[in-house]
Amino acid sequence: MLKIGSHVSCADKGLLSAANEANEYGSSSFMIYTGAPQNTRRKPIESMYPAEGKLAMKANGVEEIVVHAPYIINLGSYKENTYQLAVDFLQEEIRRTEALEVKHIVLHPGAFTDKDAEFGIQRIADGLNEVLGGTDETEVHIALETMAGKGTEIGRSFEEIASIIDKVEFNQRLSVCLDTCHIHDAGYDIVNDLDGVLQEFDRLIGLERLGVIHLNDSKNPAGASKDRHTPIGSGWIGFDTINKVVHHEALAGLPFILETPWIGKDAKTQRPMYEVEIALLRGNVAERFGAEFLQEVEELHSFFAKQELDSRQYVLDVWTLLKNDAKAKKADPREPLERLYDQVMNAGLFPSLSEQAVNHRLIAWLAGKQLLVNA
Known part of the structure; x- marks a missing residue:
């Protein structure tokens, strides 16, 4: 069965709430945070109703879900306190992900801010060595997300992702999250040459490293380095290309996660398009x-x-x-x-x-x- 779903909330009853919301959209996979993405406050994992959530997932036919790491984690920072917070907090998030029996935690690799890309790549690799070395009791994989290239973020090319992986001693627990909007905005021509882009990924990183696919259309043309998502079909990538990604034989079996924005004229009544996007991509x-x-x-x-x-x-x-x-x-x-x-x-x-x-x-x-x- 095609594993496709959306980014959903863990509000109220945690994993149970997320499973029920995802089911409303017709999801067969979904992605969550284990807490707020912009701060370090966390409730005990037991308060997320993990057992009840897993029962709901089983009843809904959901076999695999994904966790997304908080955005405040920046392993590329030259500031020691920011870097150490990233290492310590990511280790804790990995343990929480393990407690939920989830395999992949998606991570934005980091940004080099006032340094340069070479520094950022090495700093991130050093951080990942610390994080993975300190969580060797778990089987959780860190899925490095491909980035659009805005600002000083690292991960804007397959070469940068490959360079990080090559510098990490415990890289058997590193995977990759491929984001369609991000690689499009980074300059990869998935609209006209999806096969060629995947072949390039395979040559530099290896398709076996893929753990998660993020599905997003883009408000900007290829190479814009902007990272602005829009619902499927309403952007520069288009429905046909996203549909080819979902049904590409090289990506079979992976979880596909929609991160498209909620829309509507009134911010208070904006709604996601997940239900129709999932049905369109699934063909039902x-x-x-x-x-x-x-x-x-x-x-x-x-x-x-x-x-x-x-x-x-x-x-x-x-x-x-x-x-x-x-x-x-x-x-x-x-x-x-x-x-x-x-x-x-x-x-x-x-x-x-x-x-x-x-x-x-x-x-x-x-x-x-x-x-x-x-x-």
Whole structure:
């Protein structure tokens, strides 16, 4: 079964809450934090309802989940107190991950700040040696995440990831988390040459190192080094490429985790698109949403066809306009999905549907006509 899910919250009842939320989206995998991602405050692992959560996972058909390390960990820092905090806190997070019986903890490798990349790579490798050496009682793998290249972060190329791994003595417990938005923004052409990118990864790192895949579309063209996620199909990568990633034979069996942003006009009522994204990528939209949903997506195809609007070209044209024309962006900063939603609302197409429901149908429309054939 395709292991695909989303990043979900552990609020309220911890792992049980996360399992129930993930199930609402139709997830067969998911990713969590063991506590807040921006601080070191942690509740005892027992308070996360681990036993109840695992029972819910089993009932929902979820075999594998992933933990994400807190963002405050920076093994690349030259500041001794920041570095030591990163080492100590990551060791504790690994033990918490082990207690939850999770294999992979995803880690942003770190940033070199006021030094240089060579320093950062060595510093991160030194930190990983400390962390792994101090947690040798566990089987948890640290999945180094590929990064987009913003600021001074390390991991923006396969070469940097490979260099870190080569410098770590205990690297048998290092894996890699491949993020589609990040590698796209770092300059890897997964849209036109996905096979070539994976072959390059295999040559430099080895596909056997892959432990997790993060699925995200991007608000920016390849090589932009920005790291700004957008729902599947509404960015520069597009649904077809993400779908090829999910079903690529070289990536079979890995957990695929959506980190796409919640959307909506009102920040208080924004909702994720996980449910429709998962169904589209799994290919069970009709089963998940029903025949009426497909009919309404067909209505969208007819509506936009009358305007001679091609979904893929429209998305790229809007992002290009927002990127290159400051005056136009100031006059109308709406992103592609927002503009499409407004067109649907102004036409009075689906007056009884909620904003979330309309956006679900727009995401399905962005996936293309083939959806209706394969549904």
